[in-house]
Amino acid sequence: MKKIELAHLLDAGVHLGHKANRWNPKMFPYIYTERNQVHIIDLIQTIKFLRLACTFSENAARNNETFLFIGTNKYTAPLITAESERCGAFYINHRWLGGMLTNWGTIKNRIERLKYLEEQERLTTFKNIPKKEAAKLKKELEKLKKYFSGVKEMKKLPDNIIIIDQRNDIIAVKEALSLNIQVISILDTNCDPDLATIPIPGNDDSIKSLKYLISSLVDSICLGHKTDKKI
Numbered sequence: 626m627k628k629i630e631l632a633h634l635l636d637a638g639v640h641l642g643h644k645a646n647r648w649n650p651k652m653f654p655y656i657y658t659e660r661n662q663v664h665i666i667d668l669i670q671t672i673k674f675l676r677l678a679c680t681f682s683e684n685a686a687r688n689n690e691t692f693l694f695i696g697t698n699k700y701t702a703p704l705i706t707a708e709s710e711r712c713g714a715f716y717i718n719h720r721w722l723g724g725m726l727t728n729w730g731t732i733k734n735r736i737e738r739l740k741y742l743e744e745q746e747r748l749t750t751f752k753n754i755p756k757k758e759a760a761k762l763k764k765e766l767e768k769l770k771k772y773f774s775g776v777k778e779m780k781k782l783p784d785n786i787i788i789i790d791q792r793n794d795i796i797a798v799k800e801a802l803s804l805n806i807q808v809i810s811i812l813d814t815n816c817d818p819d820l821a822t823i824p825i826p827g828n829d830d831s832i833k834s835l836k837y838l839i840s841s842l843v844d845s846i847c848l849g850h851k852t853d854k855k856i
Contacts, residue, residue, distance in 0.1 A: 626842075629675055634827075638831045638833055639666065639828050639831075639834045639837060640663060640828070641666070642664035643664060649814065655812070656814060666713075666827060666828070678825055678842060679842060683773070683848050685741070685846075687850075689848075693714065693717070693786045694708070694716040695717050696716075696717075696718055696790060696835075697717065697790075698793055701718070701790070701835060704835060704836060705789065708839050708843045711843055712847045717775055719771050721794050723800075726804055726806070727804065739766070739774075742765065760854060782806065787839075788821070789811050789829060790829050791816045791829075812825060812826050813830065
């Protein structure tokens with residue numbers, strides 16, 4: 626497991642929460658103090674739960690469980706894509722479409738449509754049909770890529786999801802919990818820890834903070850995969 630140190634968390638700004646008047650009282654156990662009307666997250670709690678999440682992720686990866694990263698904020702999209710691909714996980718980095726988990730059968734049909742159109746494009750079929758029809762199909766293809774490229778190879782519902790911004794992707798969280806999918810969630814001071822299997826208290830607005838937390842989880846998933854290959 627990656628060594629998680631207090632100094633690194635401080636440097637990444639993981640301790641910086643939201644303004645005190647925007648908090649969720651359920652986050653009280655994870656808050657250290659208030660400074661200048663801003664809540665400061667208790668990094669001892671962050672270390673505890675990040676280690677727990679990393680251990681869980683490593684073991685899950687060793688058991689060939691699948692992961693789905695969800696982070697639909699446009700500023701975090703490149704980070705989500707890069708880190709998910711680094712550990713072979715699936716990801717959604719655009720808008721969450723309601724029913725992506727609870728209506729998986731329909732979503733699978735859309736993914737098959739994406740694969741079909743990609744194959745037609747590869748075979749240059751679009752060049753052999755009327756321009757208007759080709760333009761319509763290309764537009765459909767780009768839309769499907771935007772929503773489903775990160776889950777194109779996902780054959781079934783994921784075993785675990787990792788949430789980057791709970792409030793922004795609350796529908797995804799509730800869908801996962803309704804299906805008993807494990808939810809690892811980075812939680813800022815305005816979030817609800819009751820909606821996470823493993824909460825990780827931390828700043829969910831700063832790219833530097835998110836990069837540290839997400840890369841720690843991804844390192845653990847990669848380690849689990851390597852360990853599995855050695856068995």
